[in-house]
Amino acid sequence: MDRDEILKTNKTYWDSNADLWFGTTALPExxxxxxxxxxxxxxxxxxxxxxxxxxCGSGHSLKYHADKNASELWGIDISHKQIENADAYLKEHGYTAKFICSPMEADMDIPTNYFDFVYSIYGIGWTTNLQGIFNKIASYLKKDGIFIFSWHHTLNYCVAWSCNQRKDVIENDTLIFSKSYFDESYFTMPVDGSEIILCNRKISTYINALAKAGFVVEQMVEQSDNETMEAVRDVSDKTKKAKMLPISFCIKARKL
Ligand SMILES: C[S@@+](CC[C@H](N)C(=O)[O-])C[C@H]1O[C@@H](n2cnc3c(N)ncnc32)[C@H](O)[C@@H]1O
Incomplete structure (x- = not known):
């Protein structure tokens, strides 16, 4: 699939639907x-x-760090609507950040060897060039600077509930592989009356790209929260799945 076409489709989705996601997938989550x-x-x-x-989406994670006295905050996002929301949200709380509206893949006016932390909460997987963005992030960080990101766990897209003919009726509480773990090709997904284009990268693809960009992994987390793991009554299908496999993963890496 053509990379410019993917970026255009995803930008269109986020520009039209930014308000739907205001304040979701943000730290501390x-x-x-x-x-x-x-x-x-x-x-x-x-x-x-x-x-x-x-x-940076709607800027809630930036505010989370502003509340904790970070000295300088920068956010980049492909969607001008998300940047508009983030800027307004921070100002509303008396904070400022430097915003850049651009695909993460592009060359931007961002200082190198400058940041203590670069992070992304459910953002990195949107990239059309994983190695390219990891290389860029390594260049933005100081030596020993930290890169933290979270994203959908690869298994979450591969494993689905077994459904009967009606498709919406789950059978036997059985999870099945509905897609190959090894399939990293791009797919189009209908969302909110629009569409997005993503791919499902293997965990080894992330780890190897980090190593190649000059990072050492300090921690990888795949753990569902305690509330989910301990749930026994009125358990939703989403919770049942999250009790059996990781829905998300998170990596903390250090620039060597
Ligand atoms: C799930 S949201 C992240 C939400 C964010 N953590 C927050 O607190 O709002 C994903 C974000 O990635 C942005 N995005 C998608 N593709 C991108 C790309 N190639 N470059 C930069 N930003 C992109 C979208 O505009 C959207 O704001």
Whole structure:
């Protein structure tokens, strides 16, 4: 699939639907039914630190760090509507950040060897060039700077409930592989009356791209939260699935 076409489709989706996602997939949450930053403390103390968020969306994670006295905040996002929302949201709370509206894949006016943290909450997987963006992120970070990101776990897109002929009726509480774990090709998905284009990368693809970009992985988390793991009564299909396999994953890596 043509990369410019993918970026155009995804930008159109986010420009039209930004308000639907206002304040979702933002810190302290790394993902739905997933352990949070309050449990993990991957960032530690960010006071006085410079942070850059890739795919900053509505700016809620930037505010999370502003509340914790980060000294400088930058956000990039492909959607001008998301940037507009993020800028307004931060100003409303008395904060400012430097925003850049651009695909993460593009060359941007971002200083190199500058940031203490670069992070992305459910953003990185939108990229059409994983190695390219990891290389760029390594260049933005200082030596020993930290890169943290979360995304859909590869298994979540491969495993589905077994349904009967009616498709919506789940049979036997059985999860089946509905797609190959190894299939990294792009697919179009209808959402909210519009469509998005994504691909489902293997976990090894992320790890190897990080290594090639000069990172060492300090921690990888795949854990559903305690509430989900301990749920026994009135358990939704989503919760049942999250009790059996990781829905999201999160990686903390350090630039060597
Ligand atoms: C799930 S949202 C992330 C939400 C964000 N964590 C928040 O707190 O709002 C994904 C974001 O990625 C952005 N995005 C998608 N493709 C992108 C790309 N190629 N480059 C930069 N941003 C992109 C979208 O505009 C959207 O704001």
């Amino acid at each position: 790394y993902g739905v039914k997933f352990v949070t930053e309050d449990d993990l403390h991957l960032f530690g103390d960010v006071s006085g630190k410079k942070l850059l968020e890739i795919c």
